[in-house]
Amino acid sequence: MNNKDKNNLPKDHFLYKIFNPDSITVFGANNNLLTTMGSMQLRNIIAGGFKGRIYPVHPRLSEVQGYKAYKSVLDLPETPDLAFLILPPMVIPEVMRECGEKGIKRLIITSGGFREIGEDGVELSQKVTQIADTYDMRFVGPNCLGIYNGWYDPEVQDTYINTMWIYEIPERGNISIASQSGTIACHIFWHCQDWGVKVGKSLSIGNELNIDILDYLEYFRRDPQTQVIGLYLEEIKRGREFIELAKRITPEKPIVAIYAGGTEAAERSIKSHTGAMGGNQKIYDAAFKETRIISTTSIKDFLYYLRTLSFAQENKLFMKGEKIGIITDSGGSGSMMTKTTEQLGLKVPRFSEKLQSTIREKIPYTASALNPIDVTFDTNFINLFKTFPKILMESGEVDAIIVYGVFDFDDVLKTMEESGMEIDDEMRQIGDMIERAVFKPMKRLMKKYSLPVFYVGPMPYRFEWYQKFISHEIPVFDMWDAPTKCLKILYDYSQFRGTFK
């Protein structure tokens, strides 16, 4: 985020202070992290390095998690920017009224027990809405986990505010998520960490009694910290307005959405989850098509698409066409990716004779230079990771490249050493050499040619070398299913953005 962006933060939007409170009061937390969800949530707020004031309110305790506790919100020494309520639903109206009397204007109500449980809940919902109107309050939820904002302090990398109960958070980035399910808002965080899916904001928005998906979308539209948007939807209340707003957003910021309704039992499930009504799949499909929202029913694809578009937005790296070059040290994965690329409607063109002969000079005679380039067994990883991609980039014959062959070189060397082989310094430096010769230069080349290069290998993300690619912000994949699907998504979005020649 540059200085210009910093000045463009939507500070006048009513959500700003919810995402960036200077002071917060918490109802429903105690000192037992295990059995009280709210305690874990307060713990997470503290763990994020919250630099403002925290005021726990508790009827009996004088101290909660190291903070002085107050018997009533009315006793607080100031009016906090935000109240966070994790209480039995029946006491919510009373507590809200007190918050209103104190002058608090922003709340997060995590409690369930509203319309999703039926008639009693509907009545409670009405009451809560009325109180909010009386005191001119806006609130997230109810029936939610609240918010994660990795940009809480833009100046300090590892600070954040996280009111959800999942205690791990991803590295912050340009992805913002609004989810009608807490699961999708925060259970994804472990995989985001492992895969390098840089989520900067993630919101569990619950029943949308007061603030709805359009409000969050409008905030994301204006927010320079948001460049890619992920949505988990069980219903859209203001359909026509949603479409109009999404149409304004997608040319600038791609949206990836999961719609969880549309089948009989799924409707039953979401009715009991958030009380939402869902709706016919065809209506949603039509809305997604009209707005150019990218939709999926797979949580893994959801994360991969967000990661792909995040990378593209961050580096202004869009595809200029549909031609994919594949470079591999393994025939099988190369063939499989070739097939899925074509099945997805992209091209894997046979290279020109000139390009083939350039490549052929550098590969074993048993290898292939047609596209895919199959180098077969070859320990020249600089060729595989840089020389060949660079040749393809310069040729103008491809618009994106997939490179298969990412191993954990340290793990390979360790295995060899344990088997009695002497590892000399030169070998030990293979890793360093790749780090120096590949990561930064390749990133530069990708930008120069506006041509993404995806790296792929067979090892799980837990291996350190995958994390090295990720820390250098180079797209890497732990297996060969996802890269072609991601290129298809990027191609479609690039075409829509008008980046084609």
Add this chain to the structure above:
Amino acid sequence: MNNKDKNNLPKDHFLYKIFNPDSITVFGANNNLLTTMGSMQLRNIIAGGFKGRIYPVHPRLSEVQGYKAYKSVLDLPETPDLAFLILPPMVIPEVMRECGEKGIKRLIITSGGFREIGEDGVELSQKVTQIADTYDMRFVGPNCLGIYNGWYDPEVQDTYINTMWIYEIPERGNISIASQSGTIACHIFWHCQDWGVKVGKSLSIGNELNIDILDYLEYFRRDPQTQVIGLYLEEIKRGREFIELAKRITPEKPIVAIYAGGTEAAERSIKSHTGAMGGNQKIYDAAFKETRIISTTSIKDFLYYLRTLSFAQENKLFMKGEKIGIITDSGGSGSMMTKTTEQLGLKVPRFSEKLQSTIREKIPYTASALNPIDVTFDTNFINLFKTFPKILMESGEVDAIIVYGVFDFDDVLKTMEESGMEIDDEMRQIGDMIERAVFKPMKRLMKKYSLPVFYVGPMPYRFEWYQKFISHEIPVFDMWDAPTKCLKILYDYSQFRGTFK
């Protein structure tokens, strides 16, 4: 494997001694593991605890990786069961002749440079075929990585023979793979380890110049160590016979296949990979349909389907119908799985009033008992993992169950402790209690009712609790896309096997 199985090993099949050699001679290995692929392959044979004799043949070295080396195969003190050749293709005929003179009958030829490189290679192929015929030799390959056999010593768990260059191997089990690509034969091993995909044999079969996919399939058919078969195909040479054999196998042993050809560039890719001709996708689709082979183009689905069927075969645990019960502590993942279950053609039936009221007694009033059962936030993991699944099993209203909510309890407690919470012994024992109260009893119940229960959570497999499920042979998933797809595969196969009431 029981005693009966042990006596039924296909010892009279010509492949038996290739998978279970007592002595082996290796051409093309030296002491440099990094630059010579064959050296790494010999290293892997040694690392597997090969208990027979190993004879490296090398023109100059007197010792290779700790074994006495011989200048010529003719100098060996015995006739080895198997010769393993990793040599430049042009010297293969001469070495083969010497092997023939020595009386060796089984070979693995890993070298590339045969028909896949064009005319020269075709001539070489003919020569090699002729020599094999002259000496009555059978060989795997060429252009392959050879074999992994985890059952090399059935009495000792962690012994194996592995001639491929990937140095990690999965825990052995009832899955056998034959692959026309070395990648699919061994690059999958890391994920197999992490996910608990128990591969007992994996074969990289290359160009099939002498032994083809039908031979391997016939061996697998007779092999009691094989209960599930995975295939990676770029071509099938004897189409009609393949179909007849597969039709005999699938009612007893399910087959999952990847076909990599069928599109224009994919055909070009596989032509340069193994020299195969591939063929029209529709022909393959028809063959898969007729033989009931389960096909996919996704490597992850391939591994998941194999794992699912392996579990079903091992425990004789097939589905009796199409009704899925979903139990979750997270609404979003529950809704998403409900939707994909229905989209795949299975049912998520609303529970009877009686069953609902039984469940409702045990869940918070904000929770749902309809199906999915959404317990919302609840730290009673015994309910989630055992009590509810058991109630559903006893009800007779479902044929399979998905349980969402697998966390790493040790990681959760560690986080709490680091945040200053006192962890008492009772809490520390949550993990032990789940181990005792869930794993074995649930496995027993699954078998009793012939009703699979799949456990799902949001954390990657690297977390220890996922590995605990795996080590207890309980199906567990690191996210919520795959379980419904796997149930669909299991349902289809169960129906085909005639396990329905």
